[in-house]
Amino acid sequence: MFPLTNQVLHKTVNNPVTDLHDRSSCFTRLARLASQATPERPPAIIWISLDRIKQINESFGHQGGDVFIAQITRRLLCKTGTEALWCRMAGDEFVCLVPAVDSVQTQHLASSLLNEIQIPLPLNNLLLHPSASLGFAILGADETPSDCLERADRAMNTAKRAGGGRVVAADPESIPGRMGICLPRHELEIENKLHSAIDQSGLSLHYQPIVDTDGQIVSVEALMRCTSHKLSPGEFIPIAEKTGLITRLGEWSLLEGARFAQRLVMAGHRTPVAINVSRAQFALPHFPQSLHAALLCANVNPGLIELELTESLFMDNSSVVQSNLRAALDSGVKIAIDDFGTGFSCLATLKDITATKLKIDRAFVIALPHDHRAFSVVRAIAQLGVDLGMLVVAEGVESHEQLDSLREAGVHAIQGYIHARPMPENILLEWLQNRKTT
Ligand code: C2E
Ligand code: CA
Ligand code: CA
Numbered sequence: 001m002f003p004l005t006n007q008v009l010h011k012t013v014n015n016p017v018t019d020l021h022d023r024s025s026c027f028t029r030l031a032r033l034a035s036q037a038t039p040e041r042p043p044a045i046i047w048i049s050l051d052r053i054k055q056i057n058e059s060f061g062h063q064g065g066d067v068f069i070a071q072i073t074r075r076l077l078c079k080t081g082t083e084a085l086w087c088r089m090a091g092d093e094f095v096c097l098v099p100a101v102d103s104v105q106t107q108h109l110a111s112s113l114l115n116e117i118q119i120p121l122p123l124n125n126l127l128l129h130p131s132a133s134l135g136f137a138i139l140g141a142d143e144t145p146s147d148c149l150e151r152a153d154r155a156m157n158t159a160k161r162a163g164g165g166r167v168v169a170a171d172p173e174s175i176p177g178r179m180g181i182c183l184p185r186h187e188l189e190i191e192n193k194l195h196s197a198i199d200q201s202g203l204s205l206h207y208q209p210i211v212d213t214d215g216q217i218v219s220v221e222a223l224m225r226c227t228s229h230k231l232s233p234g235e236f237i238p239i240a241e242k243t244g245l246i247t248r249l250g251e252w253s254l255l256e257g258a259r260f261a262q263r264l265v266m267a268g269h270r271t272p273v274a275i276n277v278s279r280a281q282f283a284l285p286h287f288p289q290s291l292h293a294a295l296l297c298a299n300v301n302p303g304l305i306e307l308e309l310t311e312s313l314f315m316d317n318s319s320v321v322q323s324n325l326r327a328a329l330d331s332g333v334k335i336a337i338d339d340f341g342t343g344f345s346c347l348a349t350l351k352d353i354t355a356t357k358l359k360i361d362r363a364f365v366i367a368l369p370h371d372h373r374a375f376s377v378v379r380a381i382a383q384l385g386v387d388l389g390m391l392v393v394a395e396g397v398e399s400h401e402q403l404d405s406l407r408e409a410g411v412h413a414i415q416g417y418i419h420a421r422p423m424p425e426n427i428l429l430e431w432l433q434n435r436k437t438t
Pocket of ligand 1: 208222223224225232233234237246249250253276277278308338339395396397398415416417418422
């Protein structure tokens with residue numbers, strides 16, 4: 001049997017949502033469970049994904065969603081008792097590790113967990129009918145724990161695709177990775193590297209200037225780099241978002257970016273620093289405190305900090321996001337709408353956003369100057385930005401033809417290789433100095 005310490009049990013029962021084991025410790029615990037098992041009594045994995053959680057978040061806000069998940073988690077923990085070990089793999093996905101069982105027992109347990117989940121649950125005067133998709137797998141004799149986990153995950157996805165509200169037993173055949181590609185293992189490797197980069201100070205920020213049509217530097221954007229493990233943001237940001245690590249990375253980049261803004265002032269450049277803030281980070285109830293702490297630690301004028309938020313975030317009507325937006329503006333920092341044009345923005349929402357900058361996504365810029373339809377869209381966005389009092393920036397500008405076309409469309413400022421690539425701090429300082437003197 002796997003020993004579940006009283007401390008762990010106490011923690012998980014007290015605060016089921018936040019104190020479950022996380023995704024990475026799931027692997028450690030599963031490996032330990034596997035090493036303690038006998039071939040006759042292998043461990044089982046039940047992967048649970050709650051159905052329609054998005055609808056619950058949209059109807060009750062993220063706080064309501066959290067209450068919902070906490071209540072379901074409490075039910076699950078009570079049902080399995082001390083034998084099983086619970087891990088939270090994602091917002092609405094859980095894994096139950098069960099020592100020494102057979103297939104019939106696991107099927108029985110999974111069905112009883114589904115029954116437990118499906119008991120109607122009252123939330124804000126409404127009776128909800130929760131549901132979930134469950135997949136389970138029993139560790140095979142020659143199988144690695146992560147392959148088994150993958151089979152359970154795939155079975156859960158099969159249950160989900162079939163409409164949810166059911167239990168599916170995993171296929172005994174082990175195919176590497178979701179959809180037949182070795183993605184999960186590759187993702188785990190990146191996650192591992194990210195953890196060690198955080199521990200070994202292997203992260204840094206590079207800065208890319210944004211230049212207006214008169215050649216003035218409007219601001220610099222802070223872009224994260226994982227120098228210790230040579231990972232590109234395209235590789236590690238999606239994994240950080242998937243695993244929740246993005247909030248740690250984001251808090252680090254907020255503090256570092258704010259400190260750099262103050263160093264720029266000391267070096268004689270009152271250049272605002274734009275910092276990317278992910279949706280997950282911005283939706284944290286304690287985001288205003290983190291922002292306040294970063295501004296205070298950096299001892300920087302908040303007007304020199306700009307938060308880049310993707311446009312879809314502004315469509316989030318949850319009370320946490322809305323109150324964080326107000327708190328950010330109250331603190332004196334500026335807000336920029338990032339990747340504009342990619343997130344199905346609703347123009348009705350745009351009119352209510354108190355942003356000072358609107359960044360047109362590179363997808364539009366690539367099409368210029370030849371694509372007339374893209375040009376019309378860019379021109380309309382530029383006009384919209386002017387009317388709403390925002391500075392319009394085009395991202396990813398590489399050629400003079402694109403630059404001319406963007407100027408003609410009425411875009412105010414440019415970010416792209418045509419001016420400079422993202423640079424380490426010391427190089428950027430030299431770059432700024434050279435522009436001042438020439
Ligand atoms: P983004 O916020 O849209 O940042 C602009 C991206 O365009 C950067 O990619 C930048 O290097 C790239 N870029 C700039 N000019 C050009 C150009 O002329 N041509 C081309 N091809 N690319 C150009 P990067 O640095 O790889 O970052 C990718 C994304 O990762 C960022 O997109 C942002 O969404 C995310 N990211 C980076 N740093 C952070 C961070 O600190 N926090 C969060 N949450 N996300 C970050
Ligand atoms: Ca950005
Ligand atoms: Ca962008």
